[in-house]
Amino acid sequence: MTVTDDCTQRYPETGISVLIVGAGVAGLMAALECWRNGHDVRIVERSPEEVTTGDSFTIGPSATRAFKHWPKLAEENEKIAFVPHLAFYTLSGHRVTEPNHVEYRKDKGSKKVPGQITRHWRPQLHGMLLRQLYAIGISVEYGCRAVEYFEISHTGRAGIILANSERLEADVVIAADGLRSHSTKVTLGQEIRARPTGQALYRTAFPVEIAMNDPMVRERFPLVGEKEGPIEFWAGEHYHFLVIRTSDTMSWTLSHKDYESATESWSHQSDPEDVLKITSTIPDWPEVADRLIRLTPKDRLLHFRVMWRDPQPTWVSPAGRIVQIGDAAHTYIPASGNGATQGIEDAVSLATCLRMAGGTEQVPWALRIHNRLRFIRVSCLQKLGLINLKSYSEKPKKDNFTPKGLQYLTAEWIWGHEPETYAEENYYKVLDHLQRGTPFQDTNIPRGHVYRDWTIDEMLEIQERGEEIELDGEWE
Numbered sequence: 001m002t003v004t005d006d007c008t009q010r011y012p013e014t015g016i017s018v019l020i021v022g023a024g025v026a027g028l029m030a031a032l033e034c035w036r037n038g039h040d041v042r043i044v045e046r047s048p049e050e051v052t053t054g055d056s057f058t059i060g061p062s063a064t065r066a067f068k069h070w071p072k073l074a075e076e077n078e079k080i081a082f083v084p085h086l087a088f089y090t091l092s093g094h095r096v097t098e099p100n101h102v103e104y105r106k107d108k109g110s111k112k113v114p115g116q117i118t119r120h121w122r123p124q125l126h127g128m129l130l131r132q133l134y135a136i137g138i139s140v141e142y143g144c145r146a147v148e149y150f151e152i153s154h155t156g157r158a159g160i161i162l163a164n165s166e167r168l169e170a171d172v173v174i175a176a177d178g179l180r181s182h183s184t185k186v187t188l189g190q191e192i193r194a195r196p197t198g199q200a201l202y203r204t205a206f207p208v209e210i211a212m213n214d215p216m217v218r219e220r221f222p223l224v225g226e227k228e229g230p231i232e233f234w235a236g237e238h239y240h241f242l243v244i245r246t247s248d249t250m251s252w253t254l255s256h257k258d259y260e261s262a263t264e265s266w267s268h269q270s271d272p273e274d275v276l277k278i279t280s281t282i283p284d285w286p287e288v289a290d291r292l293i294r295l296t297p298k299d300r301l302l303h304f305r306v307m308w309r310d311p312q313p314t315w316v317s318p319a320g321r322i323v324q325i326g327d328a329a330h331t332y333i334p335a336s337g338n339g340a341t342q343g344i345e346d347a348v349s350l351a352t353c354l355r356m357a358g359g360t361e362q363v364p365w366a367l368r369i370h371n372r373l374r375f376i377r378v379s380c381l382q383k384l385g386l387i388n389l390k391s392y393s394e395k396p397k398k399d400n401f402t403p404k405g406l407q408y409l410t411a412e413w414i415w416g417h418e419p420e421t422y423a424e425e426n427y428y429k430v431l432d433h434l435q436r437g438t439p440f441q442d443t444n445i446p447r448g449h450v451y452r453d454w455t456i457d458e459m460l461e462i463q464e465r466g467e468e469i470e471l472d473g474e475w476e
Helices: 025-036 061-069 071-080 122-135 208-212 215-220 272-279 287-294 339-357 360-391 404-409 419-436 456-464
Strands: 017-021 040-045 056-058 085-089 119-121 140-142 146-152 157-162 167-170 172-175 195-207 231-235 240-245 249-256 301-308 322-324
Touching (some): 017 025, 017 157, 017 167, 025 040, 025 339, 040 167, 056 339, 061 071, 061 339, 071 122, 119 122, 157 172, 215 287, 249 287, 272 301, 322 360, 339 360, 339 419, 360 404
Parallel strands (some): 017 040, 017 172, 040 140, 085 231
Antiparallel strands (some): 056 119, 146 157, 157 167, 195 249, 231 240
C-alpha cells in the first residue's frame, strides 16, 4: 500500500477504470473511496460549477467512520459537524419539551460507543470532500450533462453520451446523478414511477447575520454554547416547522400539504411571500416566525415536492458495467433522515467490492454483490421513512416526547454498521449465493427481521386503515 499525506493507505492499483457521473455527496465520496481502493477515477458533473447552496442534514456514524482513512477529512469533520439540542414546540411557538441532545442507542452487551446525533451543513460537507479530492489530484469536470448511458457487453465497457454528443467510456460507470437519472433506462429498462406524497417543503439556509438584523428574531433564536442554538421542531397535524441556528447559519423548513407549485428539484427557487400566505392560515402562528421567513433571501428559498417511489431492487445493468448509488438507486423522503448517510455507505461498499473483484473481468460480479449487500438494508430504511412521516405529525406531548420515527433512527443496526468491513467479510459468501444459490443471511438489518418485498401503495393502505405498519424483528 502507498502511504501519502492525504490518505493513510492506498491499496495497489487494480487496473479498473471508473467513471462517476454526479459530484454530489455520494459521487464525491465514491471518487475518494475508489481512488483509495486502487481504481482509476474520473468524475463529471452536469452543473456548470460547484454548487454552494443547501441546508443541513444528518450524517450518521456508519458514514463518518469512513473519514478515519482520510486524516484531513476526519480533522475537518470535527470542526464542521455540530451536535444540536432538540426541543419540540406547538405551531404557536410554545415549547413543550426541554432542549436535549439526541443520543444513539446501543444493543444490550454492545461494546460500540454510539455518541450523539450530529448534523452538517451541506455546502460545508460538500466543500470538505471536494478539497480532499483535489488534494489527491482529481478534479471534477463540470458542465458535463449525461443524456444517455450505454454498455458494450462484448468489450466489457460502459459509458455515457453527453449533451454535446461526446462519448465517455470506462470499465465501470457509477451513476450518482440523483433523481430521474437516465441510467434507470439501462438498469431497469424503464423510468421509475413516482407519485406525490401530498407534501412539499419550503427549505432555506442563509448567513445568520441577515436574520440577526431583526431584534425580535435575534432575541427569539439565541446561540446555546459557542456553535449552535437548539433545533426547534414545531409539530402539528398538517404542518411542521423546523428552525436551526448556528454561529454562522440560519435555516428553516416548512412542511405543508399544498404541493401544486412545488417541483422535485433542489434548484426550484421561491418567494417568501408565498410562504407567508400559508402561515397566515395557521391559527396562533407567531409574528417572530413570519419575521424570520420575510428575511429569507429569495435566491436561497427552495420549494421541493416530496414524491413516493417503490424500492428499486436492481441497481446494476444487465452486463454488469453500470451501477447506481445514492438517490439514483434509492430515493428517501426527507423524514427518513438517511439519504446522505446511505449514499456514503453505497460509495464505501461499492469501492470495496471492486477491490475484492481484483480486476476488470470480475467487475460484473462485484457490482451485483454490492447490490445484494445493500438493497435490503436500504429498503428497510425507506420503510422507516413512511413511519417517520406519520409520527412527525403527532402533536407534541410534555416531558419526554420523542416521535417514534426518531427512536427508530437511533437504533444500533443503523448507526453501528460498517460498510467496508461488511463487504470484505461477505463478498465471497454473496458470490457463492448468487452463483450457486447458497443461503445468505443479511446482518446489516434489524435482528430477526425477515424481508418481504413491499410497495408504497401497500404501506399507505395499511396506514389509511388506521393500522400500524408491522415491523418484525428488533427495529428499535
